[in-house]
Amino acid sequence: MHVPDGFISAPWSLATGVVAAGAVALALRGARRELDDRTAPLAGLVATFVFAGQMVNFPVAAGTSGHLLGGALAAVLVGPWTATLCLTVVLLVQALLFADGGLTALGTNVILMGVIGVWVGYAVFRLTARAMTAAATRHRPLVPLAAGVGAFVSVPAAAAGFALLFAVGGTAPIALSTLLSAMVGVHLAIGVGEAVITALVVGSVLAVRPDLVHGARGLLPTRTLVSHAEAVS
Amino acid sequence: MGAEHGHQLHVHGDSPLHRMAAHHKVLLVVGFVLLIVATPAGTFWPYAVHATLLIGAVALSRVPPAYLARRMVVEVPFVVFALWLPFVATGPRMEVAGLSLSEAGLVAAGGLLAKGTLGVLTALLLAATTDVRDLLEGLRRLRMPAALVEIMGFMVRYLDVVGGELRRMRVALLSRGFDPRSPRHWPVLARALGALFVRSYERGERVHLAMVSRGYRPQASRR
Numbered sequence A: 001m002h003v004p005d006g007f008i009s010a011p012w013s014l015a016t017g018v019v020a021a022g023a024v025a026l027a028l029r030g031a032r033r034e035l036d037d038r039t040a041p042l043a044g045l046v047a048t049f050v051f052a053g054q055m056v057n058f059p060v061a062a063g064t065s066g067h068l069l070g071g072a073l074a075a076v077l078v079g080p081w082t083a084t085l086c087l088t089v090v091l092l093v094q095a096l097l098f099a100d101g102g103l104t105a106l107g108t109n110v111i112l113m114g115v116i117g118v119w120v121g122y123a124v125f126r127l128t129a130r131a132m133t134a135a136a137t138r139h140r141p142l143v144p145l146a147a148g149v150g151a152f153v154s155v156p157a158a159a160a161g162f163a164l165l166f167a168v169g170g171t172a173p174i175a176l177s178t179l180l181s182a183m184v185g186v187h188l189a190i191g192v193g194e195a196v197i198t199a200l201v202v203g204s205v206l207a208v209r210p211d212l213v214h215g216a217r218g219l220l221p222t223r224t225l226v227s228h229a230e231a232v233s
Numbered sequence B: 001m002g003a004e005h006g007h008q009l010h011v012h013g014d015s016p017l018h019r020m021a022a023h024h025k026v027l028l029v030v031g032f033v034l035l036i037v038a039t040p041a042g043t044f045w046p047y048a049v050h051a052t053l054l055i056g057a058v059a060l061s062r063v064p065p066a067y068l069a070r071r072m073v074v075e076v077p078f079v080v081f082a083l084w085l086p087f088v089a090t091g092p093r094m095e096v097a098g099l100s101l102s103e104a105g106l107v108a109a110g111g112l113l114a115k116g117t118l119g120v121l122t123a124l125l126l127a128a129t130t131d132v133r134d135l136l137e138g139l140r141r142l143r144m145p146a147a148l149v150e151i152m153g154f155m156v157r158y159l160d161v162v163g164g165e166l167r168r169m170r171v172a173l174l175s176r177g178f179d180p181r182s183p184r185h186w187p188v189l190a191r192a193l194g195a196l197f198v199r200s201y202e203r204g205e206r207v208h209l210a211m212v213s214r215g216y217r218p219q220a221s222r223r
Helices: A010-054 A071-078 A080-097 A106-135 A142-169 A176-208 B022-038 B045-061 B065-088 B103-129 B132-141 B146-174 B183-213
Strands: A057-059 A065-067 B093-096 B099-102
Touching: A010 A071, A010 A080, A010 A106, A010 A142, A010 B022, A010 B146, A010 B183, A071 A080, A071 A106, A071 A142, A071 A176, A080 A106, A080 B103, A080 B132, A080 B146, A106 A142, A142 A176, A176 B065, A176 B183, B022 B045, B022 B103, B022 B132, B045 B103, B065 B099, B065 B103, B099 B103, B132 B146, B146 B183
Parallel strands: none
Antiparallel strands: A057 A065, B093 B099
């Protein structure tokens, strides 16, 4: 999924870089709202978690394996602004220290995974969660399910984003429909894996620390803290 | 888990490239890669010049070429994409060994492979010759937002810690009969990842408290 150098022409690489820089500037402001003064250490650790999560491979059809993109997962767990920031830092570290994803393609990768992957995933998650809460009374299993749906849509959405970008700024003449169907087709399969893993991870975090799941705020029944101790003055 | 963490790709050494200031190196590398990307496909000599320059730089850095070659595997998925192009690209077609291939697609695929490979090699060389702290300092000098540099610093600092945690979880899972290739074990994998998230997040909270208790003030109020 990491676009290397040379896939997108130089002018379009610069253009995506400018757009990505703008998106990151917005994310920096938004993340401060989500995390206040804890932004730096928490976003750093969440970025590390996303990086580690991307190292986990899961088998996709026909012997190939995909790895987690983590955009939707991060958005549900820590909120979309922080997720964009975390994905950006992950991509930055991967490009600079691991040569994974081209340096000139950094803007492209940030737009595809950090913006499209995160925000499409998050939007679908919110919509699904809202539709489900309206239809059901038991809320708890809905959040992981909605997260899975968000993750499932986010992967082919990012792939479609790549296809569109390659059609306008790519370096090879190829019909958009061919590229779009191939990219989306392959990534639907990866999306299934992403969806299952995302749903299960969100479910397991909800079971242990439901307060940490940003996307579940307002969806889970609130539990009030009951204290039987005397107040100390 | 000592204080000194080199990252995995860094090759300790002393050469003009190791000594060069990180912000100069980053600028040079980005400029060079942009130049590679801007080179039109279908020509040969500019790529030969780029490759010669790059090989000269590798020789100068005294990073073992075999080491760099092994790390080139990161580009495999896109080699597959490039090989697929000639079959589906538009334009006049030609016969090669009984296969009908698009001429423009072949040229483009060659260009992609050349640019991708040179780009990966350049980035690998930067990673191999630059210490993380120097890199962060260099990015700060290049006016990357301070908050972003700080987050990146935390990520790099805890990369090995969280990576080690994941590795130990994997060993524990494998020794209990976990099969990473089976989708039936996805729930186990997901619970491990969930635990990893909770641990990472709680570590972040502890780090933040430790920082605050030592007088750390958040970005907004600084300067």
